[in-house]
Amino acid sequence: MAAAPTVEPGPASFPFAAHGLERPGGTLRYVDEGAGPTVVCVHGNPTWSFHFRALIRVLARDHRVIAPDHLGMGRSDTPALARYPYDLAARVDDLEALLDHLEVGRERPVTLVVHDWGGAIALTWAARHPQRVGRLVLLNTAAFPPLRGRVPALLLAARLPVVGDVLVRGLNAFVRGALAGGVRRARLPAAVRRAYLWPHGSWAQRVAVLRFVRDIPLRAGHHSWDLLAGTGAALGQFAHLPALIVWGLRDPVLTPAYLAEWRRRLPGAEVHAIADAGHLVLEDAAEAVPLIAAFLARTAGRAS
Numbered sequence: 001m002a003a004a005p006t007v008e009p010g011p012a013s014f015p016f017a018a019h020g021l022e023r024p025g026g027t028l029r030y031v032d033e034g035a036g037p038t039v040v041c042v043h044g045n046p047t048w049s050f051h052f053r054a055l056i057r058v059l060a061r062d063h064r065v066i067a068p069d070h071l072g073m074g075r076s077d078t079p080a081l082a083r084y085p086y087d088l089a090a091r092v093d094d095l096e097a098l099l100d101h102l103e104v105g106r107e108r109p110v111t112l113v114v115h116d117w118g119g120a121i122a123l124t125w126a127a128r129h130p131q132r133v134g135r136l137v138l139l140n141t142a143a144f145p146p147l148r149g150r151v152p153a154l155l156l157a158a159r160l161p162v163v164g165d166v167l168v169r170g171l172n173a174f175v176r177g178a179l180a181g182g183v184r185r186a187r188l189p190a191a192v193r194r195a196y197l198w199p200h201g202s203w204a205q206r207v208a209v210l211r212f213v214r215d216i217p218l219r220a221g222h223h224s225w226d227l228l229a230g231t232g233a234a235l236g237q238f239a240h241l242p243a244l245i246v247w248g249l250r251d252p253v254l255t256p257a258y259l260a261e262w263r264r265r266l267p268g269a270e271v272h273a274i275a276d277a278g279h280l281v282l283e284d285a286a287e288a289v290p291l292i293a294a295f296l297a298r299t300a301g302r303a304s
Contacts, residue, residue, distance in 0.1 A: 031068075034063050066099075116254070239268060247259045247274065
């Protein structure tokens with residue numbers, strides 16, 4: 001059963017009602033705004049649905065926009081580790097439960113807008129239900145095992161026992177580092193930084209951030225490797241769909257090599273590579289939201 005919509009405490013710049021869906025680990029909250037063709041926005045780590053606020057405002061004029069907060073993130077509950085595994089499989093199951101509950105994509109395919117880990121989560125769901133997906137919008141994301149190459153030191157440190165706990169859950173270094181390094185054109189405004197930091201105010205509230213980092217399958221044998229590798233192998237079935245890629249080229253984690261891999265896998269995609277933008281491309285590049293809105297308007301009759 002979905003809980004009645006409420007306005008959760010949070011930044012005044014994010015006035016959207018928080019609807020709730022009960023999951024085994026706790027209440028998953030989500031935005032559900034507007035009416036029309038459905039757009040599902042799926043965030044990554046360490047962001048939440050606040051990341052899509054400008055896009056929600058624009059698209060909800062003539063679309064239904066759904067944007068969940070993963071458990072442990074944003075306005076959703078943060079279950080203890082004993083109650084929730086905080087891994088890719090659980091995240092995909094949560095998204096599937098939400099979209100089934102909302103009956104999304106059954107009569108008309110949806111558009112997926114994904115960022116960071118949201119790509120792995122949403123496209124794993126899509127691989128299970130390809131008939132429910134009509135268009136893709138990819139924003140500095142991946143849905144296949146990590147490419148070989150240098151892994152940033154903060155990511156590696158965060159994966160270490162004890163050290164990672166202190167850095168991520170104690171000092172909140174991962175969230176602060178992501179906000180500082182995620183934009184390149186200008187520093188995030190103080191109010192925007194506070195909104196991103198708001199869900200991560202204590203040791204207990206930072207468990208999801210740490211678990212997301214440790215769930216990155218850097219090699220075969222990791223418990224999430226097979227699931228993510230299977231998603232990567234299934235991406236070819238989406239090559240015919242209208243797809244838009246908006247990519248900040250100054251991303252220290254999802255480097256231009258990941259963009260090149262997406263070009264290979266989705267050769268028909270429309271690509272906008274933004275030379276001076278970073279990982280948080282929706283924050284860094286004012287042109288990103290108009291590009292997405294124009295793409296959806298232009299391809300309105302092609303999603304199938």
